[in-house]
Amino acid sequence: xTYVVTEACIKCKYTDCVEVCPVDCFYEGDNMxxxxxxxxxxxxxxxxECPPEAIVPDTDPQAEAWLELNxxxxxxxxxxxxxxxxxxxxxxxxxxxxxxxxxxxxxPGTGDE
Numbered sequence: 001x002t003y004v005v006t007e008a009c010i011k012c013k014y015t016d017c018v019e020v021c022p023v024d025c026f027y028e029g030d031n032m033x034x035x036x037x038x039x040x041x042x043x044x045x046x047x048x049e050c051p052p053e054a055i056v057p058d059t060d061p062q063a064e065a066w067l068e069l070n071x072x073x074x075x076x077x078x079x080x081x082x083x084x085x086x087x088x089x090x091x092x093x094x095x096x097x098x099x100x101x102x103x104x105x106x107x108p109g110t111g112d113e
Contacts, residue, residue, distance in 0.1 A: 002040040008054035010099040017046035019083040027077040028109030036074035078111025
């Protein structure tokens with residue numbers, strides 16, 4: 001089993017989860033994070049750290065739709081291992097519906113730069 005980052009992360013991109021990950025399996029896009037499924041050790045420490053509850057186990061019904069996206073972008077986005085400031089409007093975007101269609105971009109983030 002692995003954990004998956006879902007649509008709730010888009011435009012929120014809190015990085016509290018990154019700070020607690022023991023295996024550094026998070027990767028950063030321009031406006032969301034993803035988890036590399038082959039690196040995740042299923043420890044679960046990231047899930048309760050996510051303010052918008054965007055991280056779910058792959059057994060969760062909503063995970064199936066996001067596993068492919070996490071897999072694809074974790075191969076091309078930079079690794080992130082340190083907490084960063086959340087976007088200024090993160091709290092405002094938390095809980096907003098249909099964020100994938102409105103805001104998703106495949107552009108990479110800056111990683112640990």
